[in-house]
Amino acid sequence: MEFLAQCNARKAKESNPACQVLVKRRTDDQPPQIRVTFVNGVEEVFDATATPAQTIRNMILEKGKFLETEQMFREAGEKWPVIIPEEELHKSFPGTKPRKAEDKKQ
Known part of the structure; x- marks a missing residue:
């Protein structure tokens, strides 16, 4: 939920208006995942229970750069x-x- 909040923040939306967020709530016993598809089609899946939202955000920003x-x-x-x-x-x-x-001219 924290990651979703960060994605929906005004600053995040303004910095990347083409970003699309799709929420699928799980009803099974599987742990929550965050699945990111980059512009080149590469998909990465993060374990949302073991990885802090800020860490996921930083990894996405690095990949974007x-x-x-x-x-x-x-x-x-x-x-x-x-x-x-x-x-x-x-x-x-x-x-x-x-x-x-001391070396700088004054």
Whole structure:
């Protein structure tokens, strides 16, 4: 019920207006499940008694970000999944170092 409440919250509906929620109440002795079908057709089933609503929500959001990234690469004409060559994985990354307060010009 907590997960359903989160899905029906105004903020959640505004952030993903295409999301559809279908409630099927069970009348058997099976534990409650939350079944999620993503835009790519992949379906995941969560045990609603053993998994907190917030954890399920976070897993769905992570999967959504992954699917958005996949879509972005595909729309750019890139192959998916992206294969990073082994030698690229071992290259050092120069990065940026934050300057200390004393080093900053005043």
